[in-house]
Amino acid sequence: MTAGLAVQINSVLAALILLTSFGLLVQRRIYGMLRLFAWQGAFLSLSTAIVGYTAGLHHLYISAALTLALKVFALPYILYVLIHRLEIKRDVEELVNIPTTMLIGIALVIFSYYLTAPIRELSTLITRSTLAVALATVMIGLLIMITRRKAVTQIIGFLALENGLFFAATSATYGMPLVVELGVALDILIAAFIFGIFFYHIRTSFDSLELKDMEKLKEDE
Amino acid sequence: MLILVLLGINLLAAAVLAVIGEKRYAPEVNILGSAATFVASVFLAADVYYNGRMISGREYFFVDEFNVYLAVLTAFVSMTTAVFSRPYMRHEQERGRLGKVAMRFYHAMFQLFIFAMLMALLTNNVGILWISMELATLSTVLLVSLYRTPSSVEAAWKYFILCGVGIALALFGTVLLYFAAEKVLGEGSKALQWTNLAAVSGSLEPTVLSLAFVFFMVGYGTKVGLVPLHNWLPDAHAEGPTPISAVLSGLLLNIALYALVRCKTLVDGATHGNRAGQIMMAFGLVSLLVSAFSLLRQKDIKRMFSYSSIEHMGIATYAFGLGGSVATFGALLHMLVHSLTKSAIFFTVGHASQMHGTQEISRIRGLIKGNPLVGWGLMLGVAAIIGLPPFGLFTSEFLILTATMKSAPLLAPFFLLGLAIAFAALLRKVMPMVFGAVPDYQHNQRVSHTPVILHMILVLVLGLYLPVFLSQWLHGAVRLLR
Amino acid sequence: MTLPTPLAVAFFTALIFIIMAVVSPLLASRQASLIRIAFFFSVVACIMGLYAGFSVVLSGQAETLTLPIGLPDLPFYLRLDALSGFFFTITSLLGLFVSVYSFGYVKGLLDRRPVTSFVVFYNLFMAGMLLVLMADDAYFFMISWELMTVSSFFLVCFEDESLEARRAAFIYLLIAHVGAMTILLAFGILAGFAAGFESFRGFTFEAMRTASIPRSWASIAFVLAFFGFAAKAGVIPMHVWLPEAHPAAPSNVSALMSGVMLKVAIYGIVRLAFDIFPITAWWWGGLVLCLGLVSAVMGILYALMQVDLKRLLAYSSVENVGIIMISLGLAMLFKFHNLNLLAALALTASLYHCLNHALFKGLLFMGAGAILHSTHERNMERMGGLIHRMPQTALVFLAGCLAVSALPPFNGFVSEWLAFQAFLQSSVLPGQVLKLLSPLGAALLALAAAMSARCFVKVYGVVFLGRWRGQGQCQAQETGLAMRAGMWLAAGACLALGVFPTLVIGWMDTVTNELTGAGLKASAQAYGWLWLTPVSAARASYSGPLVFAVIAVVILAAYLVFHSRKGVVRRSAVWDCGYPGLTNRMQYNSTSFAMPLRRIFGSLLIIKETVRPCDVTRPAAFQERFTYEVKVLDRVWYIFYKPLTQAVFWIARHATRLQNGRIQIYLMYSLITLIVLLVFS
């Protein structure tokens, strides 16, 4: 595989990651979101592996494997089981005005592109142009969390945000040092564990996973 | 070696307590673990004091003037908190608010949390710092919802999500930092080491670093509790068990600020300007003002003091942003005395709310007559926290205010406004609580005297006299941060 | 054997108080002996302080000392010079009298509650005041200053069940603290321009003295510091805490707060304006003068309207601080124009009034405490005829009233006389504004003095004279020996200072020499101790001893002459105008006495007058009884403070909207913050 081809594949993967982000932004069904999230993880893993291959950095394979294991299999599975157990699979989420959300998402992409422009100039890596996509994915992840109204979907948004981070790590720098990567993965695993517990707590405390029930703690008017 | 021992104690204690945490003697084990950590930290500090900075553990750990005093502080406050938590948590258990599993979980997580904080302080690696910060968050998230009440679950959820997002953004900042550093220092862990980064900060790429700083600012800033990223903080402090509020307020915020300040020095070195400082000043001032005004409307005693923490973190952030040796010295001192004072306040608040069976300010009355130690402890603690001498917070605020007048006089009125409002608000709420007659629903109980008295004496002494070693460290830290 | 230096004595004085504060809780179980021990040491310490202050003023030699605590590079600097010595004397002198008085007074408090915390904070309060006077660097100054504030805060809310006391203490501490912060900012400016700011050396007064400060910054610093000190001194419009705090505090504390603590604030202004940095604009003096005038006139006007004795005294303190400020402002104007001798004259007037006010207001508050102690009453409308029950208190209180009304031969007159002399010299000042200001100032000062006499005729007449207005029979008893002793000492001092002003002015010559480079000693004592001739005999002269002697001789002569015929003195009922059944309630009381002035100056006050018929079933024209109520409110409160608090709460209401409970909104804050920061970096 030549460097040029790798760049092209990588760009396509970046585009796909961005696309899945947008998909997550507008998807109403939970299972649909879960599937999209798994796809995003797969693209991320693939991209990491390709970068590792072209740059000859073998620790990136470990990253890719971790991503694959965590983001494509473990997390979606955990979420699937939770959704199944908590009997919320059929819930359809009402979203705030989808076209507006999309427009904001696009604006965020443009903004990310604009922001990373000077950095792109500095970088010599083949993956440099994908930094904008990474940043956009992070921001769209945040946007997903803002627009969602259920605890589970908010978590999916959060995980999408982290995908963006991973993508940034590989695309901007060919991956962080291994210790860090492992630590981050561990943290995400713990986080997944914790939100799993949380869903049960929320469920038992509020009889639903709607965020609107959790708006009691505020300053009195 | 010492560092590894120091960190190992906590991990060991956490592991042990995970097994025996519900036993009658578990609180004592908890105290023992924390005390051992404190002793180790004192040895570490002595080592640093006599032999200077050190780097160890294959360059994964380092100790300099900046983190050594915070490490000792962290170990100390966690020890006193452990002492305080013994009667407090027992009382909670007797009241039936907590079961055995919860106690086990509490004790183990307490130690893990301390471990995470010490790790964050002592690590030389920006990435590991990030991991430790995340660990600190994750270990306390479930402590906040320990009581399983709907509001505590809600608070914990908000804490988890907001800090999770925040810390994720900090990771993005770390990635950017690595991106810039890798060009100068080459690939691998070396490029994420504070010691190396500080040495080459002048040659790092300024645009990348200023971008990275924004992410650090929003990320760690969330953890520091800066307005408008602070919204998790009052909820989490108010709903968790009081010992956890004490360490969250007294220690975790400090650690986050520590991380932020470390990043700021790098960015300053790279950009040769004070852009980062200005951002921090803005955040600090806004935090100070908003929290001061919010303080006026509080009805829950722990919530009120958590706003006070936001206020003080705002002050410290502002002072670090201001720069200059006087302000930085003030900010460093502020972190120290604020920790001591705020945790002492939370100790008394914990007892006070147990005595009245509520956290509502309007129901807590007549503390001085009911229990002089709790009453006077709260009164003097508040006197200290609102910046009255001869307590240490006055010293730091004195330095920060005078430095403001020197470097940014136009901000002085706002700063003063914030301080004055916070002063008025806290005083107004606290006076009816401590003074007056004892209400009939108040019931006295066993309280732990030592932590409150110890903290207040330290705060008092620090207001009048800084020991030589401390002033050396603070001066050293000031030099580091310049 | 050499005597210890005054500074060492002064330092040990403060140390005794601090040690007593620390030791007192140990004696908590034995309250009676705690009081005896604590106030015994307090008396001893005050005597030591008196020696230190007196001797340092006498010699005029400044001394310095450095304590090895404090910030790393900023140990506590102590300095005792003539100015601090003078205020040290005031503090110790009144402290001595009040401490003697407290033996009895605090024992009275013991009936209701333990006094351990009182004793602790009383000692800290004294220590705080003394340390402020000795401080020679900004940090130590602020610490002592706030120590004084905080301890007096706890003393004010000593009766902590009372909502009123807590509210008073709150307002007091808030205003005092904001004031302290502005003082701190002023020090910040000075230190910023002084050499060695970064190494903390700039915080010493020594460094500030040598700093070269741009004119505009100097003015800002002065205004900030003046605001802070004036807030503490109770200058209008920052006086609102004073009429709340003084009534709420125990009377011996009121005496100290009013008598000494306000003076410590004055000390701050004098120290700053005359010592630490040069007066660089004429309007500084003008500002001080104008606020002094407003305080003097409005203070006494409000005092007249009060029915609460201690509240009245508090407002009278506002007036007297105003008078001190007037002379101080004049002194600053003279100093600015390099008229050093005149500056010395005005400054002497100011400082002398500080001393006098400390003594007579201390005396009056002690008297009010004695009355409170024996009648449990602060409302003058329910007093009367106490002269028959408490003859000695009545006598010493009369001395206080005469002194505060500026009547010779008491001390209050001397200082006001000096102030007038300073005004009459102000024609030499250049500038049209000043020329307009000084006659107006003299006029208002005269008005304040005259109204103060009126006010204290009311006080004395209503409280001690006439017949008991309260419920039932008057149960009041003469107070105990200790309290009387304290008051007698203060009254004696008031008379002595009024009769021998020449000696006092000669003694305090070093103070003006130090601050203005000129002294009055030579001219004032030109005619010996009998005559006080501040500038020259041709200009003005006053002889306290002779005034005292001549009046006494004439009274004696008249008495001897007219009592040669041993006429029968008959007692009989008063004339009732033919309507029998005069009751005690028909006497003139405080409200009715103040009525004419309430009408004349009504527009300056907020007066709420309500007349309600007692019997609502009858038509208004056929009512037999009415209830009448009049409330006089402080307009300043409604102009400044009420809108301010409302604005603060308004902002607070809106600021807390940030926290609306929705996590999505919180996340949005994060996103927006991120975007804004990214855009701007």
Next chain:
Amino acid sequence: MRIVYSLIIEAAQIAVVLAVAPAFVGWVRMLKCRAQGRASAGILQPYRDLRRLFYKDVVLAGNASWIFRSAPYVAFGATVLAGAIIPVISTDLPLGLTADVIALVAVFAIARFFTALAGMDIGTAFGGMGSSREMMVASLAEPAMLMSVFTISLVAGSTTLSEMVRVITSGQFVFRPSMALALMAFVLIGIAETGRIPVDNPATHLELTMIHEAMVLEYSGRHLALIEWAGMIKLFLFASLGVALFVPWGIGGPHEVFMVPVAVVSLAIKLGIVGVCLVLVETRLAKMRIFQVPEFLGVAFILATLGMLSFFMLE
């Protein structure tokens, strides 16, 4: 030797003040009777009144304390001290240095302070009312008086009365606007301070009109005599103070013993004229309502302040 002369003159002056004051009051009353077409009791009637009062017994109110009994003596003593200070016949007064004009005003204030207290002492509505009104008048008149004398002191460069008189007599007479304003103010104040119509009516005992009289209503016998005498001296002193300040010519200087008879004569003439003027004012005007008095005194205060201002601004 000089000091002996001075002491003699001082004694003479006090004697003159004590002796002549009732005569001056008698003169005013006589003129007033003539002006109102009544028969007068003669110039010596005040002496007879005083003697009668001194021989009467004292009746004290049941509630009266020592303040009530001592107030007449203090008032008398203070007034006499004032008489020793004001240069009535000579400026060569050893006691003149004791108190200057400011102290003089304060000395009068002492007398008033004690009489007002005495009014409150008996515990009736009348006494209190009198004290309250008296103090109201005083508290407005006193600053005006100070302002008025300040103007003269500024002109003379001194506040010592003898010195002021000496400077004004020795200097060239120039018309000064400030002095004219001060004089006008002084006249108004003098009327108010001595309790004459239109501010107060010395001859009334109607509750609505009384000020001074209400205050001393309960006095009798020698106490009343002393109060009355002090009142007469006060009127006399105000007249001579006005004379001394505004038309000082004729007053003897230092050790000009021969001037004393001249001074006495010129004083008699001047006071005679003052009496005439006073009577004219009193018969032409009606007594004011009590709450018009502040306006009256306000005018005086403004005039005096204007006088001082005009000195600062114009001279």
